[in-house]
Amino acid sequence: MTDMTDMTDMxxxxxxxxxxKAIGVDGVLVSFGAQLSEAANRAALAFRAAIEAEDxxxxxxxxxxxxxxxxxFDLAGADHAQLRDKLAAMLGRRDWYQAPLPQGRRLWHVPAxxxxxxxxxxxxxxxxxxxxxSDAITAICAQPLRVQTIGFAPGQPYLGELPPEWDIPRxxxxxxxxxxxxxxxxxxxxxxxxxxxxxxxRHVGQTALRLFQPDRxxxxxxxxxxxxxxxxVTRAEYENIRQRDDAGGAVSEKLV
Amino acid sequence: MAGITVQxxxxxxxxxxxxxxxxxxxxLSRGGAADLLALAEGAxxxxxxxxxAAIEVAGSFVTLQVSDPVRIALTGAPMRARCDGxxxxxxxxxxxxxGATVDLAGSAGGYSYVHFGGGIDADVTxxxxxxxxxxxxxxxxxxxxxxxxxxxxxxxxxxxFTPLPRFDGGTLRLVQTPxxxxxxxxxxxxxxxxxxxxxxxxNRMGQRLxxxxxxxxxxxxxxxxxxxxxxxDVQITGDGAPFVLLAECQTTGGYPRIGTVLPCDLPRLVQxxxxxxxxxxxxxxxxxxxxxRAEGARRAGLRGGLRPMIxxxxxMADLLAYQLISGVTRGDDLERGT
Numbered sequence: 001m002t003d004m005t006d007m008t009d010m011x012x013x014x015x016x017x018x019x020x021k022a023i024g025v026d027g028v029l030v031s032f033g034a035q036l037s038e039a040a041n042r043a044a045l046a047f048r049a050a051i052e053a054e055d056x057x058x059x060x061x062x063x064x065x066x067x068x069x070x071x072x073f074d075l076a077g078a079d080h081a082q083l084r085d086k087l088a089a090m091l092g093r094r095d096w097y098q099a100p101l102p103q104g105r106r107l108w109h110v111p112a113x114x115x116x117x118x119x120x121x122x123x124x125x126x127x128x129x130x131x132x133x134s135d136a137i138t139a140i141c142a143q144p145l146r147v148q149t150i151g152f153a154p155g156q157p158y159l160g161e162l163p164p165e166w167d168i169p170r171x172x173x174x175x176x177x178x179x180x181x182x183x184x185x186x187x188x189x190x191x192x193x194x195x196x197x198x199x200x201x202r203h204v205g206q207t208a209l210r211l212f213q214p215d216r217x218x219x220x221x222x223x224x225x226x227x228x229x230x231x232x233v234t235r236a237e238y239e240n241i242r243q244r245d246d247a248g249g250a251v252s253e254k255l256v
Numbered sequence: 257m258a259g260i261t262v263q264x265x266x267x268x269x270x271x272x273x274x275x276x277x278x279x280x281x282x283x284l285s286r287g288g289a290a291d292l293l294a295l296a297e298g299a300x301x302x303x304x305x306x307x308x309a310a311i312e313v314a315g316s317f318v319t320l321q322v323s324d325p326v327r328i329a330l331t332g333a334p335m336r337a338r339c340d341g342x343x344x345x346x347x348x349x350x351x352x353x354x355g356a357t358v359d360l361a362g363s364a365g366g367y368s369y370v371h372f373g374g375g376i377d378a379d380v381t382x383x384x385x386x387x388x389x390x391x392x393x394x395x396x397x398x399x400x401x402x403x404x405x406x407x408x409x410x411x412x413x414x415x416x417f418t419p420l421p422r423f424d425g426g427t428l429r430l431v432q433t434p435x436x437x438x439x440x441x442x443x444x445x446x447x448x449x450x451x452x453x454x455x456x457x458x459n460r461m462g463q464r465l466x467x468x469x470x471x472x473x474x475x476x477x478x479x480x481x482x483x484x485x486x487x488x489d490v491q492i493t494g495d496g497a498p499f500v501l502l503a504e505c506q507t508t509g510g511y512p513r514i515g516t517v518l519p520c521d522l523p524r525l526v527q528x529x530x531x532x533x534x535x536x537x538x539x540x541x542x543x544x545x546x547x548x549r550a551e552g553a554r555r556a557g558l559r560g561g562l563r564p565m566i567x568x569x570x571x572m573a574d575l576l577a578y579q580l581i582s583g584v585t586r587g588d589d590l591e592r593g594t
Binding site for chain 2: 024
């Protein structure tokens with residue numbers, strides 16, 4: 001057993017940001033925020049793009065989460081100190097919090113049924129946000145929500161940010177299963193589920209969108225930086241879309 | 257090339273290879289064999305690349321029939337293996353004659369592997385043949401499924417080796433995560449002093465561990481922003497029980513992670529039978545990197561550790577039936593084996 005007092009001080013959540021920390025044996029996490037902010041999210045995306053552009057031979061894979069960039073590297077080709085130095089130098093190059101959003105972003109229009117037995121927690125979530133069900137639908141569909149990150153499950157977006165009244169907690173008890181395409185809300189964010197899964201987020205809408213289609217040349221529909229504007233449809237319209245359209249009725253346009 | 261018919265399949269039987277690295281940014285974890293060491297051992301026994309797909313048996317049972325002569329290797333959690341009624345040695349390679357039926361049963365838990373010469377030639381999706389059940393890629397094998405092996409360039413069989421001990425629990429070494437220091441020092445000490453065993457609930461996504469006494473947790477209900485997670489991460493969930501993330505884990509998470517099990521120690525976790533004692537011990541990052549590099553070198557040299565099987569006299573009939581008649585041994589196995 002290692003005496004914990006001898007261990008390298010990893011700092012704490014309040015450490016100066018951005019920070020560089022080891023994740024696992026062969027990974028590094030560059031964190032731009034302990035809380036979600038639009039600037040930290042942009043910084044993480046831009047920093048990942050910069051690492052990819054460097055084309056470092058020892059870097060095997062990069063990814064982003066809400067406010068951080070992950071780098072996995074080849075232990076046979078580099079060590080932590082080398083990678084940390086390289087990343088620290090890159091961090092010093094610019095103010096990453098001022099970085100622009102990724103290129104090639106798209107705005108997606110996605111039909112969704114709100115409420116009904118397809119999305120049974122609309123009333124519950126609206127009440128927690130202090131809104132009527134119809135005002136809640138209007139609020140969710142009033143503005144495009146940005147894909148802050150893709151994660152947890154394949155192609156699954158975290159969307160935000162909703163107005164402050166949507167800072168509602170996750171449920172203590174999990175919903176045993178929401179279907180693929182479910183739209184759920186908590187903590188001013190929405191998740192659009194790419195696989196059927198248990199969740200603590202409240203299921204307020206249902207889409208016919210299939211976010212992960214492994215047999216297609218582009219298997220993952222959404223990318224970080226894309227925006228999604230939900231359009232309320234009736235249950236009949238939803239069923240119609242589901243029958244005839246593999247893309248769930250979603251259409252995209254380029255954002256400039 | 258040979259056809260394989262799944263005559264009888266218990267639950268949890270999938271095709272597995274090294275999985276799909278490179279899709280973390282799209283939310284898809286690597287997946288692949290639960291015990292990557294067992295995958296490498298099978299490849300070494302058959303003298304082939306470890307990117308070949310094999311059949312993974314998760315504490316279950318399976319009966320397979322082959323259409324043509326084919327080499328196989330058996331690795332991972334030991335099972336009772338029989339070919340048309342005759343015992344087959346575990347951690348060894350064998351030649352099966354055309355029409356042979358292989359029956360695997362009696363698993364004590366963990367993950368067992370059947371490798372085929374030339375690998376299993378299934379469709380490649382996103383760079384791999386492995387089933388990733390959590391992502392909806394592939395599925396479990398069921399009775400009546402048909403598979404095909406790829407072209408086999410090797411001929412050598414009757415090889416064995418001594419596997420790295422990992423089938424009886426033991427100590428799992430961890431490195432710190434960015435949240436380790438959020439746990440009180442006494443809590444971290446208690447974590448390393450506690451003996452755990454596997455909860456019955458465990459699958460390719462993760463393994464919950466249980467212990468006598470109180471669970472573990474942070475003093476304050478800290479709200480940790482969801483970030484990238486990796487296999488081996490030990491999440492402390494709401495009930496205080498450690499949950500170790502495995503091959504098919506989610507790619508991001510917001511539970512505090514007390515540590516990350518070294519990849520080279522994950523086989524010890526996944527292969528621990530129910531009830532086997534497991535402990536955790538932190539090592540520093542430099543030590544972990546050295547251990548991981550050493551294991552990488554050891555795995556690269558697995559072929560050098562092969563030796564011909566020493567046959568028990570009562571297995572001779574089996575040997576005559578399946579080795580010499582199929583005409584693929586060196587012809588001096590009996591001499592070399594005794």
